Amino acid sequence: MLKRMVKMTFQKDRIADFLAIFEDSKNLIRNFPGCQHLELLHLENQPEVMFTFSLWDSPEALEAYRHSDLFQNTWSKTKVLFAGKPEAWSMRVAAEV
Incomplete structure (x- = not known):
């Protein structure tokens, strides 16, 4: 399982x-083959x-999504709203407690 975090400043x-945009696309992304979970968070304050x-x-699976028309369409609408450069991290669990 791959965990993906993308930080965006608007x-x-x-x-x-x-x-x-997120409301319109969230279910399509959640139902994309290989996606198990999607949520949107914001920093407090x-x-x-x-x-x-x-x-x-x-x-x-993530790369297939990133090369899909769904991603290209969603990202093209999203990136023009940014106030700063987005950052992204792909992670795997190193240890569980």
């Missing part, structure tokens, strides 16, 4: 635009800083 006056957290069956 223009404050474009937050509602992003939330509408900084609503313009948001994170997507997703779980993928494998790196290949």
Whole structure:
């Protein structure tokens, strides 16, 4: 299982635009082959800083999504709303407690 975290900082006056994009696409992403989970988070007291957290069956499943029309369409609408460069991390569990 691959865990993916993407940090995005939005223009404050474009937050509602992003939330509408996310609302329109979240179920499509959740139902994309290999996606097990998707959620949207924001920093406390900084609503313009948001994170997507997703779980993928494998790196290949994530890459298939990243090369899909769904991603290309969603990302093209999203990236114009940014106030800063997005950051992304793909992680695996190193140890469980």
